[in-house]
Amino acid sequence: MKKSFVLLSATIALLFTSCSTLQFTGSPIGQLAVPSSEIIDWEQVNEWQHADIISENFPGMSIRKVYDELLQDIEGKTVVVAVIDTGIDITHEDLNESIWINEDEVPDNGIDDDGNGYVDDVHGWNFLGDSTGDQYELIRLLKKGTDFENKDLAIEKYAEMISKEGVKDSLPLIEKNLARDLYFYENDVKQAKQLGYNARTTGDDPDDFSQHFYGDGNVMPKSDDELHGTHVAGIIAAVRNNSLGMDGVSSTAKIMCLRAVPNEGDEYDKDVALSIRYAADNGAQIINMSFGKDFSPHSDKVREAVVYAESKGVLLVNAAGNDGANIDEVFSYPNDNFQNEPEVSSNFITIGAIGPVKNPLMIAPFSNYGKYNLDLFAPGAVIYAPVPSNQYEALSGTSMAAPSVSGVAALILSYYPKLSPKAVRKVLMESVVKIDYELELGYDRLQTTMDAISKTGGVVNAYNALLYASDHYKTLRKL
Numbered sequence: 156m157k158k159s160f161v162l163l164s165a166t167i168a169l170l171f172t173s174c175s176t177l178q179f180t181g182s183p184i185g186q187l188a189v190p191s192s193e194i195i196d197w198e199q200v201n202e203w204q205h206a207d208i209i210s211e212n213f214p215g216m217s218i219r220k221v222y223d224e225l226l227q228d229i230e231g232k233t234v235v236v237a238v239i240d241t242g243i244d245i246t247h248e249d250l251n252e253s254i255w256i257n258e259d260e261v262p263d264n265g266i267d268d269d270g271n272g273y274v275d276d277v278h279g280w281n282f283l284g285d286s287t288g289d290q291y292e293l294i295r296l297l298k299k300g301t302d303f304e305n306k307d308l309a310i311e312k313y314a315e316m317i318s319k320e321g322v323k324d325s326l327p328l329i330e331k332n333l334a335r336d337l338y339f340y341e342n343d344v345k346q347a348k349q350l351g352y353n354a355r356t357t358g359d360d361p362d363d364f365s366q367h368f369y370g371d372g373n374v375m376p377k378s379d380d381e382l383h384g385t386h387v388a389g390i391i392a393a394v395r396n397n398s399l400g401m402d403g404v405s406s407t408a409k410i411m412c413l414r415a416v417p418n419e420g421d422e423y424d425k426d427v428a429l430s431i432r433y434a435a436d437n438g439a440q441i442i443n444m445s446f447g448k449d450f451s452p453h454s455d456k457v458r459e460a461v462v463y464a465e466s467k468g469v470l471l472v473n474a475a476g477n478d479g480a481n482i483d484e485v486f487s488y489p490n491d492n493f494q495n496e497p498e499v500s501s502n503f504i505t506i507g508a509i510g511p512v513k514n515p516l517m518i519a520p521f522s523n524y525g526k527y528n529l530d531l532f533a534p535g536a537v538i539y540a541p542v543p544s545n546q547y548e549a550l551s552g553t554s555m556a557a558p559s560v561s562g563v564a565a566l567i568l569s570y571y572p573k574l575s576p577k578a579v580r581k582v583l584m585e586s587v588v589k590i591d592y593e594l595e596l597g598y599d600r601l602q603t604t605m606d607a608i609s610k611t612g613g614v615v616n617a618y619n620a621l622l623y624a625s626d627h628y629k630t631l632r633k634l
């Protein structure tokens with residue numbers, strides 16, 4: 156039995172090297188038509204995202220099936236995945252081997268050896284400097300006192316934020332306080348909501364996009380609770396089969412670290428746009444973007460960066476957000492379109508979250524959704540992955556669903572490295588496992604179907620994706 160396995164993989168490897176296009180054979184996984192009534196075995200929940208959606212009791216991405224039945228010992232090419240996020244613990248025991256190294260940059264010599272404008276950028280770049288957190292964009296906008304689109308909505312959202320803390324002033328009074336750049340209850344609300352709080356330490360003007368070079372090359376987290384980026388990176392690329400922690404989806408991904416998302420509060424459009432451009436200019440093939448916000452004063456600049464990344468052959472994987480909202484109605488940024496206008500590019504894919512159940516509660520109640528703006532779903536609730544200081548935690552969010560898809564995209568590019576981002580997006584979308592039974596949506600548990608609230612009506616599936624890429628390779632190469 157063992158011998159035949161070895162022989163088989165040797166044959167496939169030969170095929171791979173001789174005609175350079177790997178061919179996979181297998182039967183694609185069909186739709187999931189009936190909800191399961193089986194009880195979840197919570198002992199088995201760690202790495203449920205790797206389970207086979209049909210033969211196992213969790214609606215995973217069939218990653219184990221891929222490694223067992225398709226890949227075996229076939230080595231894939233390295234794929235660079237940029238993670239735009241909080242800091243990443245590049246010393247983590249289960250992640251350090253998977254961190255991208257800029258070979259042309261000599262560390263810590265104060266010189267921009269590769270001439271890309273960033274000094275000592277060995278593992279990526281930190282656009283936030285020493286800052287540990289920031290305000291929400293709506294507060295930054297309100298503080299400026301100028302009129303902007305959706306100002307009324309911003310004041311309403313601010314009122315919502317502070318009333319959660321027990322402050323219930325009228326909207327006109329709130330607006331009056333905002334206009335004076337102070338708020339009486341400032342000390343009662345969280346730091347990130349305070350009007351006077353200015354966390355930016357990089358010395359640049361965040362509205363001046365001509366200033367590119369600020370921050371530093373230290374991509375590590377700045378506080379103990381800054382764990383988001385490490386977790387996201389681990390879902391994609393935690394070292395496989397090393398008896399530590401968990402397995403990432405991809406065994407060949409190298410993580411380029413771009414620290415641009417404050418641990419609290421909202422990211423700046425400029426840091427996001429420059430991170431996308433840095434990734435595109437320095438060899439990333441995929442960018443994971445597990446962040447988002449309701450107000451984006453320079454969303455045009457971010458979309459320009461998305462289009463630039465497309466020209467450089469980079470796929471962008473975007474988390475849909477955790478407000479349980481329809482993002483076709485309540486717009487969320489970044490996005491590949493402005494307020495439901497046509498998409499500006501073909502390299503952007505937006506991901507919602509499912510939890511570890513194959514019943515009507517499969518869609519995570521916090522997940523945003525939208526027939527136009529949400530492309531597909533992926534495992535994103537109770538995801539066990541690395542956090543700083545060699546620890547591991549189970550976290551939930553569309554932030555965990557996006558890197559699940561980035562990992563699958565890395566698998567595809569690892570074996571089909573010549574595919575364009577448009578082609579990889581097509582593979583991911585055409586190869587979903589459709590969920591074809593009634594589901595409950597949000598905390599109100601409204602009846603819906605996955606098809607009604609997303610473009611594909613399905614969940615990402617790595618096994619189907621590799622078979623699809625194999626079967627349609629010639630057509631895909633033309634995209």
Ligand SMILES: [Ca+2]
Nearest residue numbers: 267269271273
């Ligand atoms: Ca450099």
Ligand SMILES: [Ca+2]
Nearest residue numbers: 261266268275
């Ligand atoms: Ca250097």
Ligand SMILES: [Ca+2]
Nearest residue numbers: 394399401402
């Ligand atoms: Ca591991």
Ligand SMILES: [Ca+2]
Nearest residue numbers: 491498503528
């Ligand atoms: Ca879109």
